[in-house]
Amino acid sequence: MTPDLIPPGPLIALDYVGIAVFAVSGALVAAEKKQTLVTFIFFAVITGVGGGTLRDLIIGAPVFWINHNATLLVCIAAALIVWFFSKARLAERAILWFDAVGLAAYAVYGASKALRYDVAPVPAFFMGVMTACVGGIIRDVLAEQPSILMRPELYVTAAALAAGLFVGLSVFGTPPLLAALVAGLLGFSLRAAAISRGISLPSYKGQ
Numbered sequence: 001m002t003p004d005l006i007p008p009g010p011l012i013a014l015d016y017v018g019i020a021v022f023a024v025s026g027a028l029v030a031a032e033k034k035q036t037l038v039t040f041i042f043f044a045v046i047t048g049v050g051g052g053t054l055r056d057l058i059i060g061a062p063v064f065w066i067n068h069n070a071t072l073l074v075c076i077a078a079a080l081i082v083w084f085f086s087k088a089r090l091a092e093r094a095i096l097w098f099d100a101v102g103l104a105a106y107a108v109y110g111a112s113k114a115l116r117y118d119v120a121p122v123p124a125f126f127m128g129v130m131t132a133c134v135g136g137i138i139r140d141v142l143a144e145q146p147s148i149l150m151r152p153e154l155y156v157t158a159a160a161l162a163a164g165l166f167v168g169l170s171v172f173g174t175p176p177l178l179a180a181l182v183a184g185l186l187g188f189s190l191r192a193a194a195i196s197r198g199i200s201l202p203s204y205k206g207q
Helices: 008-032 037-059 070-085 088-116 121-142 156-171 176-197
Strands: none
Touching: 008 037, 008 070, 008 088, 008 121, 037 070, 037 088, 037 121, 088 121, 088 156, 088 176, 121 156, 156 176
């Protein structure tokens, strides 16, 4: 039986948190590269909706931003805010922290949405990780900078912690909002530790 999930109101709020902070992180990459406003908006949109779009296509859900205006308007607003108020020299550090918030929020939201569509717990966990990571990966590829997947610092691991905790706590009957809060905070904390203290996974050494 599918576990209780985050109620619609808080669920949508969590979704928009992920969209907004990922959109800001995308626009900050454009700021770092000293690009035009059009590029700011494009990077904000592709980073904000990339992971969720792939998730919805895989689980058979309507793509979440197609039938209303709010999602793209949030991304455009994020791009405009960065365009008018950011300082390029601060962009690199800011990207990391906005990305960390989005990572935790979207990992929980993606796993929750997958469970709502009767996806089994283990695939739902992977849908959470995908939701959290794919937008940032697309952003890095388009910006011609090393993908976060190719760096040893904890990134996907933090998304996996948030998504895995949410799924596990939900399956075992934890109240959904509590499960989301615990999973999101711990996922963010792990990513924050990686940013501030340089914590990373060991690299393969070969023979």
